[in-house]
Amino acid sequence: MEALPRQRLLVLAGCDDARLDDLEQRQIIGPGVHGYSLSDVSRLRLILALQDAGIGPDILAEGLRRKIFSFEFASQVMFEPVSMTSASVADEVAAGTVDLDTLNGLRASASLPPLSAERSLREDDLEFVRLIAECMQLGASAAGMERVLRVFGHSVRRCVDTMRDLFRAEVEEPMLNAGLSYHHLLEISAAKRLALQRIGFRVLFLLQRRMLEEAVFDNIVGRLQDALREHGLEPEDEDSLPAVAFADLSGFAGLTHEIGDAPAAEKAARFEAIAQRLSCSFDGRIVKPLGDGVMMLFPDAASAVEASLSLVEQSRECDLPPVRVGVATGQVVPRDGDIFGRTVNLAARVSAVAGPSQTLVCLNTRTAAEAAVRGLAFQGLGAVSLKGFKDSVPLFAAQRRTSG
Structure with missing residues (x-):
């Protein structure tokens, strides 16, 4: 497996050099025999998320030392893992795609956090910005997109929360009730997590495509009925x-x-x-x-x-x-x-x-x-x-x- 350069790891994980140095010194994360790998991106992003949640490096290091948990499972956190990019919102604004205030207003409608101008973008955030710009070029208004994104955000949040609850109740809880430690729970359940995510993503896509097809055909049929009715070719059915x-x-x-x-x-x-x-x-x-x-x-x-x-x-x-x-x-x-x-x-x-x-x-x-x-x-x-x-x-x- 080709080694991942340290500087590339920092970019993809959204981490600064000093922070990574500190984690390495505490032996929370470090390069393997052949250096860093792509799996270390997910591992480092998880560690940074734990720190942002208030779990400091001392506690993390102690938890690893006492084998309360490990980060070996971290490469199996997401079915399609997301990395950071070197692009920023300022770059996209300068390119004339969308202004920051409009973008953050649309993100708020979708229940997403605001973006700052200079901060590097996640891969999905970068695509989100460019899709919004594309919608605007096709004639969609900010108000119209806000309405759509508000529904998208609410519906998708309920979907993912339901997926999470299913995983906790049907996979994790039985393992814990059987006496499995959290250390082993996280490692053993990782593969099932990815498999269920893959199934969930695909089922959501299939349902959305099926329902969208029904909605499109229903709309077209309705428009044609209206056209025929206006020309006296189809009677109004009040029943x-x-x-x-x-x-x-x-x-x-x-x-x-x-x-x-x-x-x-x-x-x-x-x-x-x-x-x-x-x-x-x-x-x-x-x-x-x-x-x-x-x-x-x-x-x-x-x-x-x-x-x-x-x-x-x-x-x-x-x-x-x-x-x-x-x-x-x-x-x-x-x-x-x-x-x-x-x-x-x-x-x-x-x-x-x-x-x-x-x-x-x-x-x-x-x-x-x-x-x-x-x-x-x-x-x-x-x-x-x-x-x-x-x-x-x-x-x-x-x-x-x-x-x-």
């Missing part, structure tokens, strides 16, 4: 308005006090999993999770009502707290992966007045669902005053129609 459903676990706050945060969170996760599966099976989707609830969007009222009733039933079978659901039908305003508008607000208010194991719907939801599905029945509850709505709203409790 196919989308429906929004809010569902949550009733009494969840009390349940948390009763059984504890972790068990309650597990029940909420099981509820979300059931909602995810059912919404998909009825051609809908979860727009966003709400802790102990979900907001779902369906192509029509019948799908929303059937999915909601199934959600109540299956949650009960899985020993979850009673589910309450509110459904409203009408146009929605899509924005940054979320939906807004009167229909969304109405569904949220309807769900707030629903009782345990109850699915409440509005009048137009009842009319459309009843016409499409013969097995549904609706009990009128009269007009109900809802917060934020001037006029009372007629509500109906949906249920399966019993035979006989």
